[in-house]
Amino acid sequence: MQSVNTRLTSLLGAATPSKLREELLQARASVSDLGNKPLPIGCGFIGWILDSQEEQYKEVVDTAIESGVRAIWVSFGNDLPRWINYIRGSPAYAVHKPLIFAQVTSLEEAIKAVKDWKVDVLVVQGNESGGHGSATAPSTMVLLSEVLAALPKDSAPPVLAAGGIANGTQAAAYLTAGASGAVLGTRFLLTPESPYSDAQKSVLLGATSLQTVRSLAFDDARGTNSWPAGIDGRGIRNKIVGDVETGADAQTLQERFRAAAQAGDPDYLLVWSGQGISLVNDIKPAKVGNI
Known part of the structure:
Protein backbone atom coordinates (compact mmCIF):
# COMPACT_ATOMS: atom_id res chain seq x y z
CA MET A 1 0.00 0.00 0.00
CA GLN A 2 1.46 3.31 -1.04
CA SER A 3 1.57 6.47 1.05
CA VAL A 4 -1.97 7.63 1.72
CA ASN A 5 -3.38 11.13 1.92
CA THR A 6 -7.15 10.68 1.96
CA ARG A 7 -8.18 12.97 4.73
CA LEU A 8 -10.46 15.91 3.96
CA THR A 9 -9.05 18.53 6.33
CA SER A 10 -12.02 20.39 7.73
CA LEU A 11 -12.94 21.36 11.25
CA LEU A 12 -16.32 19.70 11.55
CA GLY A 13 -17.33 21.60 14.67
CA ALA A 14 -19.47 23.88 12.52
CA ALA A 15 -20.40 21.36 9.82
CA THR A 16 -23.96 20.73 8.67
CA PRO A 17 -25.15 17.98 6.34
CA SER A 18 -25.99 20.48 3.60
CA LYS A 19 -22.63 22.27 3.86
CA LEU A 20 -20.67 19.02 3.76
CA ARG A 21 -22.74 17.73 0.84
CA GLU A 22 -22.02 20.95 -1.05
CA GLU A 23 -18.27 20.68 -0.43
CA LEU A 24 -18.18 17.04 -1.49
CA LEU A 25 -20.12 17.77 -4.66
CA GLN A 26 -17.55 20.45 -5.47
CA ALA A 27 -14.77 17.94 -4.83
CA ARG A 28 -16.44 15.39 -7.08
CA ALA A 29 -16.83 17.96 -9.86
CA SER A 30 -13.11 18.73 -9.65
CA VAL A 31 -12.12 15.15 -10.54
CA SER A 32 -12.41 14.46 -14.25
CA ASP A 33 -14.13 11.29 -15.52
CA LEU A 34 -15.11 10.21 -11.99
CA GLY A 35 -18.79 9.64 -12.70
CA ASN A 36 -20.41 7.62 -9.93
CA LYS A 37 -17.18 6.05 -8.75
CA PRO A 38 -16.15 6.57 -5.10
CA LEU A 39 -14.74 10.01 -4.38
CA PRO A 40 -10.96 9.59 -3.83
CA ILE A 41 -10.82 11.57 -0.58
CA GLY A 42 -11.89 11.00 3.00
CA CYS A 43 -13.68 12.84 5.79
CA GLY A 44 -12.12 13.24 9.22
CA PHE A 45 -14.32 13.34 12.33
CA ILE A 46 -13.23 14.38 15.83
CA GLY A 47 -14.88 12.14 18.39
CA TRP A 48 -15.67 14.63 21.13
CA ILE A 49 -17.23 17.00 18.59
CA LEU A 50 -19.45 14.18 17.34
CA ASP A 51 -20.47 13.51 20.94
CA SER A 52 -21.30 17.19 21.56
CA GLN A 53 -24.25 17.23 19.13
CA GLU A 54 -24.93 13.60 18.44
CA GLU A 55 -28.07 13.81 16.29
CA GLN A 56 -26.67 16.56 14.04
CA TYR A 57 -23.42 14.70 13.49
CA LYS A 58 -25.10 11.41 12.74
CA GLU A 59 -26.61 13.22 9.75
CA VAL A 60 -23.20 14.64 8.85
CA VAL A 61 -21.62 11.18 8.99
CA ASP A 62 -24.45 9.75 6.88
CA THR A 63 -23.91 12.54 4.34
CA ALA A 64 -20.22 11.69 4.03
CA ILE A 65 -20.99 8.03 3.39
CA GLU A 66 -23.81 8.82 0.94
CA SER A 67 -21.46 11.13 -0.96
CA GLY A 68 -19.19 8.20 -1.73
CA VAL A 69 -16.00 9.17 0.09
CA ARG A 70 -13.30 6.50 0.12
CA ALA A 71 -12.51 6.82 3.82
CA ILE A 72 -13.90 7.93 7.17
CA TRP A 73 -11.23 8.94 9.70
CA VAL A 74 -12.03 9.10 13.44
CA SER A 75 -9.88 10.37 16.29
CA PHE A 76 -9.87 11.98 19.73
CA GLY A 77 -13.02 10.68 21.37
CA ASN A 78 -13.93 8.87 24.56
CA ASP A 79 -16.39 6.63 22.71
CA LEU A 80 -14.97 6.08 19.23
CA PRO A 81 -16.20 2.43 19.03
CA ARG A 82 -19.79 3.68 19.20
CA TRP A 83 -19.21 5.94 16.20
CA ILE A 84 -17.43 3.21 14.27
CA ASN A 85 -20.45 0.97 14.90
CA TYR A 86 -22.73 3.79 13.80
CA ILE A 87 -20.84 4.15 10.52
CA ARG A 88 -21.11 0.43 9.83
CA GLY A 89 -24.78 0.43 10.77
CA SER A 90 -25.70 3.37 8.55
CA PRO A 91 -28.10 2.45 5.71
CA ALA A 92 -25.72 4.24 3.34
CA TYR A 93 -22.89 1.89 4.41
CA ALA A 94 -24.81 -1.05 2.94
CA VAL A 95 -24.50 0.61 -0.47
CA HIS A 96 -21.00 2.08 -0.19
CA LYS A 97 -18.44 0.94 2.36
CA PRO A 98 -15.72 3.54 2.99
CA LEU A 99 -12.56 2.40 4.72
CA ILE A 100 -12.58 3.24 8.42
CA PHE A 101 -9.36 4.84 9.64
CA ALA A 102 -8.72 5.24 13.37
CA GLN A 103 -5.95 7.49 14.66
CA VAL A 104 -4.35 6.33 17.91
CA THR A 105 -1.63 7.69 20.16
CA SER A 106 -0.70 4.69 22.31
CA LEU A 107 -0.01 0.99 21.99
CA GLU A 108 -3.01 0.16 24.18
CA GLU A 109 -5.36 2.15 21.98
CA ALA A 110 -3.86 0.62 18.85
CA ILE A 111 -4.51 -2.92 20.07
CA LYS A 112 -8.13 -2.05 20.88
CA ALA A 113 -8.62 -0.42 17.49
CA VAL A 114 -7.45 -3.56 15.72
CA LYS A 115 -8.86 -6.33 17.92
CA ASP A 116 -12.09 -4.76 19.18
CA TRP A 117 -12.99 -2.00 16.72
CA LYS A 118 -11.86 -3.96 13.64
CA VAL A 119 -10.71 -0.83 11.82
CA ASP A 120 -9.62 -1.04 8.19
CA VAL A 121 -6.59 1.23 8.59
CA LEU A 122 -4.66 2.16 11.73
CA VAL A 123 -2.91 5.54 12.00
CA VAL A 124 -0.29 5.79 14.76
CA GLN A 125 0.42 9.38 15.72
CA GLY A 126 3.63 10.25 17.52
CA ASN A 127 4.45 13.18 19.77
CA GLU A 128 6.08 15.19 16.96
CA SER A 129 2.72 15.80 15.31
CA GLY A 130 1.29 19.25 14.76
CA GLY A 131 -2.21 20.15 15.85
CA HIS A 132 -3.85 17.89 18.39
CA GLY A 133 -2.35 14.74 19.82
CA SER A 134 -1.36 13.07 23.05
CA ALA A 135 0.97 14.94 25.37
CA THR A 136 2.43 11.60 26.49
CA ALA A 137 2.65 9.79 23.14
CA PRO A 138 6.02 8.26 22.27
CA SER A 139 7.88 9.47 19.20
CA THR A 140 6.40 8.37 15.89
CA MET A 141 9.15 5.80 15.23
CA VAL A 142 8.93 4.31 18.73
CA LEU A 143 5.12 4.08 18.64
CA LEU A 144 5.15 2.59 15.16
CA SER A 145 7.73 -0.01 16.21
CA GLU A 146 5.73 -0.92 19.33
CA VAL A 147 2.52 -1.33 17.38
CA LEU A 148 4.06 -3.38 14.56
CA ALA A 149 5.70 -5.69 17.11
CA ALA A 150 2.42 -6.23 18.96
CA LEU A 151 0.04 -6.81 16.05
CA PRO A 152 -0.40 -10.20 14.37
CA LYS A 153 1.62 -10.27 11.17
CA ASP A 154 -0.93 -12.18 9.09
CA SER A 155 -4.14 -10.32 9.98
CA ALA A 156 -3.26 -6.76 10.99
CA PRO A 157 -4.66 -3.86 8.97
CA PRO A 158 -2.37 -1.42 7.16
CA VAL A 159 -0.54 0.81 9.66
CA LEU A 160 0.26 4.40 8.75
CA ALA A 161 2.83 6.57 10.54
CA ALA A 162 1.91 10.15 11.46
CA GLY A 163 3.73 12.93 13.27
CA GLY A 164 6.55 15.21 12.20
CA ILE A 165 6.72 13.83 8.64
CA ALA A 166 7.40 16.54 6.07
CA ASN A 167 9.07 15.00 3.03
CA GLY A 168 9.55 11.88 0.97
CA THR A 169 12.80 10.90 2.64
CA GLN A 170 11.09 10.63 6.00
CA ALA A 171 8.14 8.80 4.48
CA ALA A 172 10.54 6.28 2.93
CA ALA A 173 12.18 5.74 6.32
CA TYR A 174 8.85 4.80 7.89
CA LEU A 175 8.04 2.50 4.98
CA THR A 176 11.39 0.81 5.54
CA ALA A 177 10.52 0.45 9.23
CA GLY A 178 7.37 -1.45 8.30
CA ALA A 179 4.64 1.16 7.93
CA SER A 180 2.20 0.74 5.05
CA GLY A 181 2.15 4.48 4.45
CA ALA A 182 2.86 7.89 5.88
CA VAL A 183 0.58 10.77 6.83
CA LEU A 184 1.64 14.37 6.28
CA GLY A 185 -0.17 17.31 7.86
CA THR A 186 1.90 20.47 8.31
CA ARG A 187 3.38 20.11 4.81
CA PHE A 188 -0.11 20.67 3.37
CA LEU A 189 -0.60 23.90 5.33
CA LEU A 190 2.06 25.42 3.07
CA THR A 191 0.15 24.94 -0.16
CA PRO A 192 -1.91 27.38 -2.27
CA GLU A 193 -4.94 25.20 -1.50
CA SER A 194 -4.54 25.55 2.28
CA PRO A 195 -7.09 27.73 4.12
CA TYR A 196 -4.26 29.19 6.23
CA SER A 197 -3.87 32.94 5.78
Whole structure:
Protein backbone atom coordinates (compact mmCIF):
# COMPACT_ATOMS: atom_id res chain seq x y z
CA MET A 1 0.00 0.00 0.00
CA GLN A 2 1.46 3.31 -1.04
CA SER A 3 1.57 6.47 1.05
CA VAL A 4 -1.97 7.63 1.72
CA ASN A 5 -3.38 11.13 1.92
CA THR A 6 -7.15 10.68 1.96
CA ARG A 7 -8.18 12.97 4.73
CA LEU A 8 -10.46 15.91 3.96
CA THR A 9 -9.05 18.53 6.33
CA SER A 10 -12.02 20.39 7.73
CA LEU A 11 -12.94 21.36 11.25
CA LEU A 12 -16.32 19.70 11.55
CA GLY A 13 -17.33 21.60 14.67
CA ALA A 14 -19.47 23.88 12.52
CA ALA A 15 -20.40 21.36 9.82
CA THR A 16 -23.96 20.73 8.67
CA PRO A 17 -25.15 17.98 6.34
CA SER A 18 -25.99 20.48 3.60
CA LYS A 19 -22.63 22.27 3.86
CA LEU A 20 -20.67 19.02 3.76
CA ARG A 21 -22.74 17.73 0.84
CA GLU A 22 -22.02 20.95 -1.05
CA GLU A 23 -18.27 20.68 -0.43
CA LEU A 24 -18.18 17.04 -1.49
CA LEU A 25 -20.12 17.77 -4.66
CA GLN A 26 -17.55 20.45 -5.47
CA ALA A 27 -14.77 17.94 -4.83
CA ARG A 28 -16.44 15.39 -7.08
CA ALA A 29 -16.83 17.96 -9.86
CA SER A 30 -13.11 18.73 -9.65
CA VAL A 31 -12.12 15.15 -10.54
CA SER A 32 -12.41 14.46 -14.25
CA ASP A 33 -14.13 11.29 -15.52
CA LEU A 34 -15.11 10.21 -11.99
CA GLY A 35 -18.79 9.64 -12.70
CA ASN A 36 -20.41 7.62 -9.93
CA LYS A 37 -17.18 6.05 -8.75
CA PRO A 38 -16.15 6.57 -5.10
CA LEU A 39 -14.74 10.01 -4.38
CA PRO A 40 -10.96 9.59 -3.83
CA ILE A 41 -10.82 11.57 -0.58
CA GLY A 42 -11.89 11.00 3.00
CA CYS A 43 -13.68 12.84 5.79
CA GLY A 44 -12.12 13.24 9.22
CA PHE A 45 -14.32 13.34 12.33
CA ILE A 46 -13.23 14.38 15.83
CA GLY A 47 -14.88 12.14 18.39
CA TRP A 48 -15.67 14.63 21.13
CA ILE A 49 -17.23 17.00 18.59
CA LEU A 50 -19.45 14.18 17.34
CA ASP A 51 -20.47 13.51 20.94
CA SER A 52 -21.30 17.19 21.56
CA GLN A 53 -24.25 17.23 19.13
CA GLU A 54 -24.93 13.60 18.44
CA GLU A 55 -28.07 13.81 16.29
CA GLN A 56 -26.67 16.56 14.04
CA TYR A 57 -23.42 14.70 13.49
CA LYS A 58 -25.10 11.41 12.74
CA GLU A 59 -26.61 13.22 9.75
CA VAL A 60 -23.20 14.64 8.85
CA VAL A 61 -21.62 11.18 8.99
CA ASP A 62 -24.45 9.75 6.88
CA THR A 63 -23.91 12.54 4.34
CA ALA A 64 -20.22 11.69 4.03
CA ILE A 65 -20.99 8.03 3.39
CA GLU A 66 -23.81 8.82 0.94
CA SER A 67 -21.46 11.13 -0.96
CA GLY A 68 -19.19 8.20 -1.73
CA VAL A 69 -16.00 9.17 0.09
CA ARG A 70 -13.30 6.50 0.12
CA ALA A 71 -12.51 6.82 3.82
CA ILE A 72 -13.90 7.93 7.17
CA TRP A 73 -11.23 8.94 9.70
CA VAL A 74 -12.03 9.10 13.44
CA SER A 75 -9.88 10.37 16.29
CA PHE A 76 -9.87 11.98 19.73
CA GLY A 77 -13.02 10.68 21.37
CA ASN A 78 -13.93 8.87 24.56
CA ASP A 79 -16.39 6.63 22.71
CA LEU A 80 -14.97 6.08 19.23
CA PRO A 81 -16.20 2.43 19.03
CA ARG A 82 -19.79 3.68 19.20
CA TRP A 83 -19.21 5.94 16.20
CA ILE A 84 -17.43 3.21 14.27
CA ASN A 85 -20.45 0.97 14.90
CA TYR A 86 -22.73 3.79 13.80
CA ILE A 87 -20.84 4.15 10.52
CA ARG A 88 -21.11 0.43 9.83
CA GLY A 89 -24.78 0.43 10.77
CA SER A 90 -25.70 3.37 8.55
CA PRO A 91 -28.10 2.45 5.71
CA ALA A 92 -25.72 4.24 3.34
CA TYR A 93 -22.89 1.89 4.41
CA ALA A 94 -24.81 -1.05 2.94
CA VAL A 95 -24.50 0.61 -0.47
CA HIS A 96 -21.00 2.08 -0.19
CA LYS A 97 -18.44 0.94 2.36
CA PRO A 98 -15.72 3.54 2.99
CA LEU A 99 -12.56 2.40 4.72
CA ILE A 100 -12.58 3.24 8.42
CA PHE A 101 -9.36 4.84 9.64
CA ALA A 102 -8.72 5.24 13.37
CA GLN A 103 -5.95 7.49 14.66
CA VAL A 104 -4.35 6.33 17.91
CA THR A 105 -1.63 7.69 20.16
CA SER A 106 -0.70 4.69 22.31
CA LEU A 107 -0.01 0.99 21.99
CA GLU A 108 -3.01 0.16 24.18
CA GLU A 109 -5.36 2.15 21.98
CA ALA A 110 -3.86 0.62 18.85
CA ILE A 111 -4.51 -2.92 20.07
CA LYS A 112 -8.13 -2.05 20.88
CA ALA A 113 -8.62 -0.42 17.49
CA VAL A 114 -7.45 -3.56 15.72
CA LYS A 115 -8.86 -6.33 17.92
CA ASP A 116 -12.09 -4.76 19.18
CA TRP A 117 -12.99 -2.00 16.72
CA LYS A 118 -11.86 -3.96 13.64
CA VAL A 119 -10.71 -0.83 11.82
CA ASP A 120 -9.62 -1.04 8.19
CA VAL A 121 -6.59 1.23 8.59
CA LEU A 122 -4.66 2.16 11.73
CA VAL A 123 -2.91 5.54 12.00
CA VAL A 124 -0.29 5.79 14.76
CA GLN A 125 0.42 9.38 15.72
CA GLY A 126 3.63 10.25 17.52
CA ASN A 127 4.45 13.18 19.77
CA GLU A 128 6.08 15.19 16.96
CA SER A 129 2.72 15.80 15.31
CA GLY A 130 1.29 19.25 14.76
CA GLY A 131 -2.21 20.15 15.85
CA HIS A 132 -3.85 17.89 18.39
CA GLY A 133 -2.35 14.74 19.82
CA SER A 134 -1.36 13.07 23.05
CA ALA A 135 0.97 14.94 25.37
CA THR A 136 2.43 11.60 26.49
CA ALA A 137 2.65 9.79 23.14
CA PRO A 138 6.02 8.26 22.27
CA SER A 139 7.88 9.47 19.20
CA THR A 140 6.40 8.37 15.89
CA MET A 141 9.15 5.80 15.23
CA VAL A 142 8.93 4.31 18.73
CA LEU A 143 5.12 4.08 18.64
CA LEU A 144 5.15 2.59 15.16
CA SER A 145 7.73 -0.01 16.21
CA GLU A 146 5.73 -0.92 19.33
CA VAL A 147 2.52 -1.33 17.38
CA LEU A 148 4.06 -3.38 14.56
CA ALA A 149 5.70 -5.69 17.11
CA ALA A 150 2.42 -6.23 18.96
CA LEU A 151 0.04 -6.81 16.05
CA PRO A 152 -0.40 -10.20 14.37
CA LYS A 153 1.62 -10.27 11.17
CA ASP A 154 -0.93 -12.18 9.09
CA SER A 155 -4.14 -10.32 9.98
CA ALA A 156 -3.26 -6.76 10.99
CA PRO A 157 -4.66 -3.86 8.97
CA PRO A 158 -2.37 -1.42 7.16
CA VAL A 159 -0.54 0.81 9.66
CA LEU A 160 0.26 4.40 8.75
CA ALA A 161 2.83 6.57 10.54
CA ALA A 162 1.91 10.15 11.46
CA GLY A 163 3.73 12.93 13.27
CA GLY A 164 6.55 15.21 12.20
CA ILE A 165 6.72 13.83 8.64
CA ALA A 166 7.40 16.54 6.07
CA ASN A 167 9.07 15.00 3.03
CA GLY A 168 9.55 11.88 0.97
CA THR A 169 12.80 10.90 2.64
CA GLN A 170 11.09 10.63 6.00
CA ALA A 171 8.14 8.80 4.48
CA ALA A 172 10.54 6.28 2.93
CA ALA A 173 12.18 5.74 6.32
CA TYR A 174 8.85 4.80 7.89
CA LEU A 175 8.04 2.50 4.98
CA THR A 176 11.39 0.81 5.54
CA ALA A 177 10.52 0.45 9.23
CA GLY A 178 7.37 -1.45 8.30
CA ALA A 179 4.64 1.16 7.93
CA SER A 180 2.20 0.74 5.05
CA GLY A 181 2.15 4.48 4.45
CA ALA A 182 2.86 7.89 5.88
CA VAL A 183 0.58 10.77 6.83
CA LEU A 184 1.64 14.37 6.28
CA GLY A 185 -0.17 17.31 7.86
CA THR A 186 1.90 20.47 8.31
CA ARG A 187 3.38 20.11 4.81
CA PHE A 188 -0.11 20.67 3.37
CA LEU A 189 -0.60 23.90 5.33
CA LEU A 190 2.06 25.42 3.07
CA THR A 191 0.15 24.94 -0.16
CA PRO A 192 -1.91 27.38 -2.27
CA GLU A 193 -4.94 25.20 -1.50
CA SER A 194 -4.54 25.55 2.28
CA PRO A 195 -7.09 27.73 4.12
CA TYR A 196 -4.26 29.19 6.23
CA SER A 197 -3.87 32.94 5.78
CA ASP A 198 -0.78 34.49 4.22
CA ALA A 199 0.22 35.65 7.71
CA GLN A 200 0.00 32.11 9.11
CA LYS A 201 1.95 30.70 6.18
CA SER A 202 4.61 33.37 6.70
CA VAL A 203 5.01 32.26 10.32
CA LEU A 204 5.44 28.65 9.22
CA LEU A 205 7.98 29.51 6.54
CA GLY A 206 10.18 31.19 9.12
CA ALA A 207 9.76 28.57 11.86
CA THR A 208 11.98 25.76 13.13
CA SER A 209 11.21 22.63 15.11
CA LEU A 210 12.50 24.30 18.27
CA GLN A 211 9.73 26.89 18.02
CA THR A 212 6.94 24.33 18.23
CA VAL A 213 5.40 23.56 21.60
CA ARG A 214 2.70 21.26 22.96
CA SER A 215 0.21 23.24 25.02
CA LEU A 216 -3.43 23.66 25.99
CA ALA A 217 -2.93 27.43 25.71
CA PHE A 218 -4.10 27.52 22.09
CA ASP A 219 -7.42 25.87 22.94
CA ASP A 220 -7.85 27.98 26.07
CA ALA A 221 -7.45 31.08 23.90
CA ARG A 222 -10.12 30.12 21.39
CA GLY A 223 -12.41 28.35 23.87
CA THR A 224 -12.14 24.84 22.44
CA ASN A 225 -10.94 23.07 25.55
CA SER A 226 -13.23 20.01 25.57
CA TRP A 227 -10.62 17.60 24.24
CA PRO A 228 -10.26 14.21 25.98
CA ALA A 229 -7.89 14.03 28.93
CA GLY A 230 -4.25 14.04 27.89
CA ILE A 231 -4.84 15.65 24.48
CA ASP A 232 -3.27 19.02 23.74
CA GLY A 233 -2.04 20.80 20.62
CA ARG A 234 1.36 21.49 19.06
CA GLY A 235 1.78 24.88 17.44
CA ILE A 236 4.25 27.72 17.03
CA ARG A 237 5.12 29.31 20.36
CA ASN A 238 3.93 32.92 20.62
CA LYS A 239 2.32 35.31 23.09
CA ILE A 240 -0.62 32.97 23.62
CA VAL A 241 1.69 30.49 25.30
CA GLY A 242 3.65 33.24 27.02
CA ASP A 243 0.49 34.69 28.59
CA VAL A 244 -0.46 31.32 30.03
CA GLU A 245 3.03 30.79 31.40
CA THR A 246 2.86 34.15 33.18
CA GLY A 247 -0.48 33.32 34.81
CA ALA A 248 -3.20 34.73 32.53
CA ASP A 249 -6.58 33.09 33.20
CA ALA A 250 -8.83 31.72 30.44
CA GLN A 251 -11.09 34.78 30.27
CA THR A 252 -8.17 37.18 29.97
CA LEU A 253 -6.52 34.95 27.39
CA GLN A 254 -9.67 34.81 25.26
CA GLU A 255 -10.15 38.57 25.44
CA ARG A 256 -6.56 39.18 24.31
CA PHE A 257 -6.90 36.58 21.57
CA ARG A 258 -10.08 38.15 20.18
CA ALA A 259 -8.63 41.66 20.33
CA ALA A 260 -5.44 40.54 18.60
CA ALA A 261 -7.44 38.78 15.88
CA GLN A 262 -9.38 41.98 15.16
CA ALA A 263 -6.17 43.98 15.09
CA GLY A 264 -4.33 41.45 12.93
CA ASP A 265 -1.61 41.05 15.55
CA PRO A 266 0.76 38.29 14.30
CA ASP A 267 2.04 37.66 17.83
CA TYR A 268 -1.28 36.04 18.71
CA LEU A 269 -1.85 34.03 15.53
CA LEU A 270 -2.84 30.43 16.16
CA VAL A 271 -0.52 28.42 13.91
CA TRP A 272 -0.55 24.64 14.30
CA SER A 273 2.70 22.95 13.33
CA GLY A 274 4.51 19.66 13.67
CA GLN A 275 8.21 19.38 14.44
CA GLY A 276 8.95 18.62 10.80
CA ILE A 277 8.42 22.30 9.97
CA SER A 278 12.20 22.80 9.83
CA LEU A 279 12.17 20.71 6.65
CA VAL A 280 9.50 22.78 4.90
CA ASN A 281 10.77 26.00 3.35
CA ASP A 282 8.48 26.66 0.41
CA ILE A 283 4.87 26.70 -0.75
CA LYS A 284 3.98 23.96 -3.22
CA PRO A 285 0.66 22.81 -4.69
CA ALA A 286 -0.94 19.81 -3.04
CA LYS A 287 -0.40 17.26 -5.80
CA VAL A 288 1.33 13.93 -6.25
CA GLY A 289 5.10 14.10 -6.45
CA ASN A 290 5.61 17.34 -4.54
CA ILE A 291 7.07 15.97 -1.31
